[in-house]
Amino acid sequence: MIVGYARTSTTEQVAGFEAQERDLKAIGAERIFSEQVSSVTARPQLEAALDFVRHGDTLTVTKLDRLARSVANLMDIVARLEAKGVALQILNLGLDTATPSGRLMLTVMGGVAEFERSMMLERQREGIAKAKAEGAYKGRKPTVRAKADEVRALKAAGKSMREIAQLLEISVGSVHGVLKAAA
Incomplete structure (x- = not known):
């Protein structure tokens, strides 16, 4: 069928x-x-x-x-x-x-696609390394560190970690990390 x-x-x-x-x-x-x-x-x-x-x-x-x-x-x-x-x-x-030729073609196509993906990732890593060396690559801006004072202030005001996370639009794990670092 x-x-x-x-x-x-x-x-x-x-x-x-x-x-x-x-x-x-x-x-x-x-x-x-x-x-x-x-x-x-x-x-x-x-x-x-x-x-x-x-x-x-x-x-x-x-x-x-x-x-x-x-x-x-x-x-x-x-x-x-x-x-x-x-x-x-x-x-x-x-x-x-x-x-048999169909199975071979599928295997070859899969191998070529996987090779292309590996090459793309390698080029990406090389580009990032070059940009870092030139000072052009800063990475993602640390959002939680910028809100650390607010996290501590809200905790001092009696808010729960979940409430703090919702108010600041960050994860509960990030709130926990900030509070743990402050302890």
């Missing part, structure tokens, strides 16, 4: 959502799980699709970014599918993990 999954990040993306469903129906998807949620939030329909598929099925998406938010997320999904004997098909890439 071909099982489809369609997702857009917002409800305003009507044309993209309809196009995905149309493409999934065109390739013979018998069941389509659809949702309009950001990839960084819970995706109940994706979970339902992953629970629904059975050995021999193929989970099909129109584009890779509709399915996974990162390489790690993709590999987790693929591992879940493989454990159930389910193939993954990505239409715009012509990729189907039911074939």
